Amino acid sequence: DIQMTQSPSSLSASVGDRVTITCRASQSISSYLNWYQQKPGKAPNLLIYAASSLQSGVPSRFSGSGSGTDFTLTISSLQPEDFATYYCQQSYSTPRTFGQGTKLEI
């Protein structure tokens, strides 16, 4: 199985901040990397696919980069609705695996 490791596990930030979350794969996954946002009590929501492609309807303040084993999710200017938990997930092979999550807090 491909292991996905996110850092940090939690992050405190303020509205307007620029925030970066990192995800590392245990082997090269090319650009087969997705990012999801999950709010409490809700299902995850796809933000970014193929490492850097913005899913339809997702605000442009979200961006993704990276390839191979190292990836980042950046939120350029935090909005109140962005405080949530973020997960990376590889779609390179099965089993699909997720990172452990990064909780973004005020």
Added chain:
Amino acid sequence: QVQLQESGPGLVKPSETLSLTCTVSSGSISSYYWSWIRQPPGKGLEWIGNIYYSGSTTYSPSLKSRVIISVDTSKNQLSLKLSSVTAADTAVYYCARDTLLIVAHSGYYYYGMDVWGQGTTVTVSS
């Protein structure tokens, strides 16, 4: 806009079989992969397995011996059966559509879970 709805018992006894259904509405189950994912209380997401509409399946190695995922295209439903459950199987269970998404200007497609059900909570307890 396609919608997914999970359903099934919220309480299952230890050693019994957990059975859930995911109903796909406002869209077809055909031509897609469909995944089951679970999330124990306060923890992260775990992929259980997926199924193509034709019936071919892939399971997580850690659950493979206990899991069966099936599809009923006539009802636009997929189902999950997890046998010999323990308290460790207590979780919110989600179904999701695993879609081929195009990368602009590249012509390449990548999978992403773009539609999710709201999730259903299953507790394993006697």
